Amino acid sequence: MSEKHPGPLVVEGKLSDAERLKRESNYLRGTIKEDLQDGLTGGFRGDNFLLIRFHGMYQQDDRDIRAERAEQKLEPRHAMMLRCRLPGGIITTEQWRAIDKFAEDKTIYGSIRLTNRQTFQFHGILKKNVKPAHEMLHEVGLDALATANDVNRNVLCTSNPVESELHQEAYEWAKKLSEHLLPRTRAYAEIWWDKEKVATTDEEPILGETYLPRKFKTTVVVPPQNDVDLHANDMNFIAIAKDGKLVGFNLLVGGGLSIEHGNKATYARTASEFGYIPLEHTLAVAEAVVTTQRDWGNRTDRKNAKTKYTLERVGVDVFKAEVERRAGITFEPIRPYEFTGRGDRIGWVKGIDDKWHLTLFIENGRILDYPGRPLKTGLMEIAKIHKGDFRLTANQNLIVAGVPASEKAAIEKIAKESGLMNAVKPQRENSMACVAFPTCPLAMAEAERFLPQFVTKVEEVLEKHNVPDEHIVTRVTGCPNGCGRALLAEIGLVGKAPGRYNLHIGGNRIGTRIPRMYRENITEPEILASIDELVGRWSKEREADEGFGDFTIRAGIIRPVLDPARDLWD
Template sequence: MSEKHPGPLVVEGKLVDAERLKKQSNYLRGTILDDLDDGLTGGFTGDNFLLIRFHGMYQQDDRDIRAERVAQKLEPRHAMMLRCRLPGGIITPTQWLAIDKFATDKTIYGSIRLTNRQTFQFHGILKKNVKPTHQMLHEVGLDALATANDVNRNVLCTSNPVESELHQEAYEWAKKLSEHLLPQTRAYAEIWWDKEKVATTDKEPILGETYLPRKFKTTVVVPPHNDVDLHANDLNFIAIAEQGKLIGFNLLVGGGLSIDHGNKATYARTASEFGFLPVEKILDVAAAVVTTQRDWGNRTDRKNAKTKYTLERVGVETFKAEVEKRAGLTFEPIRPYAFTSRGDRVGWVKGIDEKWHLTLFIENGRLLDYPGRPLKRGIAEIAKIHQGDFRLTANQNLIVAGVPEKQKAQIEAIAREHGLMEAVTPQRENSMACVAFPTCPLAMAEAERFLPSFVTKVEEIMHKHGIGEEHIVLRVTGCPNGCGRALLAELGLVGKAPGRYNLHIGGNREGTRIPRMYRENINEGEILASIDELVARWATERQANEGFGDFVIRTGIIKAVVDPARDFWDSEAV
């Protein structure tokens, strides 16, 4: 990224209202307790509408029935989406059975949603059930603290089921990072667990009194699998091993995918390499990056507040030098690393510990009992007998990990009986969408409900051109905020309006290149026509083992995004 014109370390100007909200919140307490007792509305009001996000919740309503309720002079049917904090995506069978029962008994939709933030979400929690949700999680050793808003969110870790010892080390660091960067306020425990207020003054030594300028995301990555899409994240530790033992991490900073339609001051950006650090410095370096972003991040414009914009404004070398100073180290040169894949290996694989691991493909991450395919019940039945753990993946799938040979057949039988091991094509396996309608308030177009039939149509195009066994990394997101990670796909759709999307192409299979917009504001028919034309060429003109994204770059169909701050929106590049 460019170092030509470093700008001011701190952006001066009028602070956005979110800064007032955080400062006046009394360390994230606000008046949430008062709202919980207000039976006149099913939602949270005033500042609390946004403040509950620090507690892991978003207030939503069913947009499919919003107009009907307005006509009846009723307020929207408010319900909360709650996202659990689950570093590395690991959950025990006992914990799983508790969340399964809660989803069935206490949520509107009865489903569990596996997210690409490597955790699960409950959708449709009525206000009367919000506190019981947090208390249920607490009883089984979980919480939802800091899974949304201006904090470090759920820490991702490569779900490597084969190199068990190395994965375990990486996972332990993911847990430590999560704990180290959590808010220190006791507000969460006081409000949701009924813990007594402590007389001492709250302090936030890392996050600060007004927390971060914007959301912040962290990963621990074990090459050669980039299953966490590291370039979508602010802070990334790439595990470097010698003879199977972890010796340190390469640090990459400043990735991020969210944009604002038509706003050329926003762009998707891959993370910048800072250098190598020894294992024992990881927490110091993490705190140094977070506090530098805390102090230098833009608090006058939330659309330019993320770490990627701070790096571009002050310069990568300036930011890196400040991290070195605060962490008390000098980065060594980046150690060699490479990524060869980022999808999950669906089916059984055997680890070096001689145990088996079963990756189950869960389309869109939605676990529900469908007619003839009781997926949610199937996972619960496995949880009743499984002695290992479950790993939720950043690709919205679930791994039944640590299965001994003697139990393998029994678990497979349960999975097959409940429709959890049906054949899945390479294209469907490599496609993903965010939730979007009907619950996400930011959605401009369909995503989760749109994807299954759309993938079928893409598969028909692939078969038509004789490459039905191939795949394109395909992502759909209902708005430009990036939850579906469409801007790290070979082919990404970004929602623009109901039934209309921007079509981006030119990412790669490894997830290390941003795709460029190829067609703007087009409908499904126009998208499929473009895909048909492009796949026809790919089928006949590609080189050996050349992915779709690499093909469209090599042949000049579209130019690669090289310097996102300057050429992400460059329409002349096509």
């Protein structure tokens, strides 16, 4: 292994202000507790605006009414988005009933939003209801600790209802990884659960007193499904099984999708293979990856602070060698693995445990009662009678898991009557968007509200070209920060301005290739015209079972992104 590296291990220079904020926060306490008593504003002041993110919240406002309130000389209608920590996405029906009631009684919008981080979030929590939200989660055994900002966030795990025993083992590791990498500070318990301050010095042996340079994302992946989009994440453990039992993991490091428009120093990147490890080394290796990124990550420029940039700067071999040194292990060669898809199996699937699993398609993950489609009520009714659990997927869907054959008919009846089992075409099942307007402060264009009608128009294009049952993995994100995972799609739309997007093509169905920008800053009619032309060619010229993204590469319509750090913007 080469010891040479193309850049310094540590970036010298003036630290970003986020580093000051963390250093002065008294281990994430700030003055959040005092700020909660300030009734003069609906938001949080000063550093607390950012510190609450470590506690799982973002301060937002309704952008649809921002201008109107400004004319009335009122501050924006501040409200918090709160994201739960739910490693592996498994939630009990008792917990579901509690979050349903909170959404109904104490949020502005009354909805539950399933995210592609395999958890749920509330939108529209007024300041007076923030502490009750954390208290409610605590009462049912949940929390929102470390679901945002410069920490290891919610750990994803493939939702594989068929390989039930293997899935259970993988899920247990997702929980262990989440717990092992959590902040040790008692700030969360003190502020939200009124736990007494312990008269000892706070320590953060893994994350450090100023935490990580930037957000950090971890997954546990069970092939052949890549439903967690591993290449969007910093650290990924690919399950390797022998005789149906988990024996170890392949480790891939350094994936990430966030970019900044026009900034060629930013780029999407797929994760690099480090090697195979037996199970007993999992936590030590995870800790070594995190602490290496903690010590070597760029703390002068947050736009270049994620693990993917550290790998490119110091070199994959150098980073890997440091992980081996810190963990006291040597990686074995990567074990064979293969991905065949990343979509959820919508409908009933029987697991090897003889239990049934019902995957419900939830468009955009938004659970709310709509006219003729009372989705939220329907799930609540299922939660009242289902004795198993719910599994949230990284595709924003929900699995009613572990259903005995005797309960199938009753659950299916509720699901159909509430619109949870409406037939949808493959194109809709394989399309996804981030939240964007009206609540996300970073949104440049619509995403969640744009997607349903856009998919209908794409379906019409597929019908026109005689491929109505085909699908193109399609993602829409309202800005370039990557939440909608558009830069792992076959067709990715990245918001540029209201009504305008950059169109990226050339990803693949299994999520292992970054798409390249095909057209910049175009409107929906222009996007659809391009899709119409390209689908027309795909329908006539494709090879057997050739996906749309693979076709655009083979046909020379777009060049594949082979080295994103150097050629993504060319």
